[in-house]
Amino acid sequence: xxxxxxxxxxxxxxxxxxxxxxxxxxxxxxxxAARNNYFHYDEEAxxxxxxxxxxxxxxxxxxxxxxxxxxxxxxxxxxxxxxxxMLGKILVLDARIKELRDMKRQLQKCMEEL
Amino acid sequence: xxxxxxxxxxxxxxxxxxxxxxxxxxxxxxxxAARNNYFHYDEEAxxxxxxxxxxxxxxxxxxxxxxxxxxxxxxxxxxxxxxxxMLGKILVLDARIKELRDMKRQLQKCMEEL
DNA sequence: GTCAACCATAGACTATACTCTACTGTTGAC
DNA sequence: GTCAACAGTAGAGTATAGTCTATGGTTGAC
Numbered sequence: 001x002x003x004x005x006x007x008x009x010x011x012x013x014x015x016x017x018x019x020x021x022x023x024x025x026x027x028x029x030x031x032x033a034a035r036n037n038y039f040h041y042d043e044e045a046x047x048x049x050x051x052x053x054x055x056x057x058x059x060x061x062x063x064x065x066x067x068x069x070x071x072x073x074x075x076x077x078x079x080x081x082x083x084x085x086m087l088g089k090i091l092v093l094d095a096r097i098k099e100l101r102d103m104k105r106q107l108q109k110c111m112e113e114l
Numbered sequence: 115x116x117x118x119x120x121x122x123x124x125x126x127x128x129x130x131x132x133x134x135x136x137x138x139x140x141x142x143x144x145x146x147a148a149r150n151n152y153f154h155y156d157e158e159a160x161x162x163x164x165x166x167x168x169x170x171x172x173x174x175x176x177x178x179x180x181x182x183x184x185x186x187x188x189x190x191x192x193x194x195x196x197x198x199x200m201l202g203k204i205l206v207l208d209a210r211i212k213e214l215r216d217m218k219r220q221l222q223k224c225m226e227e228l
Numbered sequence: 229g230t231c232a233a234c235c236a237t238a239g240a241c242t243a244t245a246c247t248c249t250a251c252t253g254t255t256g257a258c
Numbered sequence: 259g260t261c262a263a264c265a266g267t268a269g270a271g272t273a274t275a276g277t278c279t280a281t282g283g284t285t286g287a288c
Binding site: 002003004014018036037038039 | 263264265266267
Binding site: 089 | 165168169171172173186193196197200201203204207208210211213214215216217218220221222224225228
C-alpha cells in the first residue's frame with residue numbers, strides 16, 4: 001500500500017507517518033521497475049504504527065519507542081537483550097500504574113471530604 | 115517561607131516554581147511593612163505544588179492541573195461542579211490504567227513468544 | 229561596608245512531538 | 259491532454275513544558 005492508505009489504516013496523518021519515518025518507525029520499499037519513487041508499505045508497517053500509537057498513549061517517548069520497536073521486530077539485540085528491554089518497560093508500566101492508582105485514591109478522598 | 119525554601123521543600127527548581135506561578139499554581143503574599151518585594155509562601159503552597167507534581171506524573175497537562183487545583187482548593191466552582199471535575203479526572207485515570215495494563219499484557223505476550 | 233547568597237522581572241533558549249507550507253513530480257479518470 | 263488527487267523532499271512553524279540569562283535590588287554574616 002502507499003502512504004495514504006497506511007495513514008487511513010492507522011489513523012495517523014501522512015505528515016505524522018513521514019515524521020515517524022525519520023525515527024525509523026516504518027520504512028517503505030521502492031519499486032525499481034516503476035519510474036516513480038513512491039514507497040510501498042506492508043502489513044508489518046501497520047502493526048508497527050499501531051504499536052507506536054499504543055506505546056505513545058502509555059507515555060513512552062519516541063526514543064523509547066524506537067528501542068521497543070527494535071526489541072520487538074528488529075535484530076540488533078539478542079533474545080536475552082530483548083527480554084531485558086521488555087522487562088524494563090514492564091517495570092516502568094508497573095510504576096506508572098501505581099502512580100495512577102495513588103492519584104485516583106487521592107481524588108476519591110478529596111471528593112468524599114467535599 | 116521564601117521561594118528558595120519552597121523549592122527545597124517541593125524538590126522543584128526556583129525557575130519551575132516561577133513558571134508555575136504564571137499558571138496560578140501558587141502565589142505568594144507580600145509583606146507591606148517590608149521595603150523589599152519578596153513573596154512569602156505558606157504550607158498550602160507546598161501542598162499545591164506536591165499535587166502538581168503528582169498530577170503531572172500521571173500525565174495531566176498544566177491546563178488540566180490548573181482546573182484540578184481550582185476544584186481542590188479554589189472557590190470558583192460549586193461543590194457539585196467540583197465533584198464533577200474530580201469524577202471526570204478519575205474516569206480519565208481509569209482509562210489510562212486500562213491502557214497501561216493492555217500494554218503490559220502485550221509486552222508479556224511478546225516476551226513469552228521470543 | 230562589602231561580598232556571597234538571595235530576591236524580582238523580563239525575555240531568550242531548549243527539547244519533544246508534531247503540523248504545515250512550498251515546491252515539484254506522477255497517476256489516472258474524463 | 260488536462261486536472262484533481264496523490265507522491266516526494268526540504269524546511270518553517272506551533273504547542274507544551276520547562277530552563278537559563280541578564281539585570282538590578284536586598285539581606286545578613288564578617
